[in-house]
Amino acid sequence: MPKATKKETKKKSKKPLILISNDDGIEAKGLNTLVKEISKFAEVIVAAPHTQQSGQGHALTVSNPIRATEIYKNKKFFGYAVEGTPADCVKLGVKELMKNRKFDLCISGINHGANTAINIIYSGTVSAATEATILGIPSIAVSLGSFTFLDFEPAAKFAAKMAKLVLKKGLPKGTLLNVNLPPVPQNKIKGVLVTKQGKSDWDDFYDKRIDPNKKPYYWLVGDHVLSDKTNDLDHKAIMEGYISITPIHYDLTDYKMLDELSEWNIRK
Amino acid sequence: MPKATKKETKKKSKKPLILISNDDGIEAKGLNTLVKEISKFAEVIVAAPHTQQSGQGHALTVSNPIRATEIYKNKKFFGYAVEGTPADCVKLGVKELMKNRKFDLCISGINHGANTAINIIYSGTVSAATEATILGIPSIAVSLGSFTFLDFEPAAKFAAKMAKLVLKKGLPKGTLLNVNLPPVPQNKIKGVLVTKQGKSDWDDFYDKRIDPNKKPYYWLVGDHVLSDKTNDLDHKAIMEGYISITPIHYDLTDYKMLDELSEWNIRK
Secondary structure, eight states, rough: HHHHHHHHHHHHSSOOOEEOSSOOOOOOOHHHHHHHHHTTTHHHHHEEESSTTTTTTTOOSSSSOOOOEEEEEETTTEEEEESSOOHHHHHIIIITTTTSOOSSEEEEEEEEEEEOOOGGGOOOHHHHHHHOOOOOOEEEEEESOOSSSOOOHHHHHHHHHHHHHHHHHHHOOEEEEEEESSSSGGOOOOEEEEOOOOOOEEEEEEEEEEOTOOOEEEEEEEEEEOOOSSTHHHHHHHHTTTTEEEEESSSOOHHHHHHHHTTTTOOO | HHHHHHHHHHHHHHHHHEEEOOOSSSOOHHHHHHHHHTTTTTTEEEEESOOOOOOOOOOOOOOSSEEEEEEETEEEEEEEEEOOOOOHHHIIIIIIIIITTSEEEEEEEEEEEEGGGGGGOOOHHHHHHHHHHHTOEEEEEEEESSSSOOOHHHHHHHHHHHHHHHHHHHOOTTTTEEEOOSSGGGGGEEEEEOOOOOEEEEEEEEEEEOOOOOOOEEEEEEEEOOOOOOOTHHHHHTTEEEEEEEESSSSOHHHHHHHHHTOOOOOO
């Protein structure tokens, strides 16, 4: 039936095209739960690291070549496993591997662990979403605020809701949404809060060890310490059981400091 | 003469203690020119990557241990070569290797190549300075805006001037200075401008090549394109021959978007 096929094709092409990436790697449960949920209403293509890349920050590979492998799941095209950073995945995916496609949205996640407060600047999950934003694609980073709580379903469902909203309303140029879910089951989520990046930091140190050749090496270990007090800050919000949405951008200018610095009257 | 020695020690301890890092590696000319200039008025200790780490962004090594080697130059202690990212160097240096010392300032650089506009978010040089800021140390990132112009002297002299100013005036908590020098000799520098992070971006693409085993690999190549028009933006300022100073911070919240997002009325 050629007619039906044509109609089917037309209908399919109307679906939004969504790029999904992460920093936990293409096999991560968080990413796969997200793909399943988003595929209910969109065409999804994945471009994600072939292995775990947490703590990569916003790195781009420039001194080495990058490789990418086409991945199929259940005999269907799933996307690309990229031997690079999260930002590499998005940039290579959009600018080269799928340069003939036009993505309507990018979702990065679902990360295993919160990307709140100071963690945002170290986050590979956020960096993938940021790279998509730089490339002009509206973008959302989604993280689940726990290393032990493993139910990604509520986060995937909320990501789908946010995806539909952003597809409808759009985002300002250069702005993305950083979404964090509390580590609780769906029925324990208290609500949704629009938040600011908090100041909570790590209490960490280096564990010095001596190798069999008597040479030292250092492991970074520590805990995230909640120092913020109010629910309008991202980490505090999820610790109180709320979903946190923070609009973020990559203009790092400290505007408050501009005037003060001008008064320093610096000569060359 | 024990008395003289004591006096000397006392005098020495009054010198400010300055940490110097970078992303081009401990052997880079930019770092060594900077160390020489800053050593004229301060005690300097280096903690820098053992090899080039450009484009590392704000990465911290968490899944692997880090090693560090004590480096001596002309039989004098120079600092540590760290097998890690620029942020690793600063964090390991401050929190472990020199945990008994109190740094008055950190300078990261002098980077070979501008760290302006979009480059800031990919910059290892800026990330080292940011890490110091997070650790409570006032910090300055210094870059020379060219890959070909190789005279780091004007940048080193200006870094020394800024270091003294920041030691005197301090910086607000969480704010650092991102300094870029124009790629011109000292006598061609037009002046100093306090600037904002510009929007200039890269015009880049992936160069796809096929290896001898018939498998593809991709190199990122491109040029920075100056799209900004006014001298109050960092990249334009240095292209016009000015030294650019941008106060930056790591609060990524897009405050303008907070209200709009609250009106979206998002339910869980």
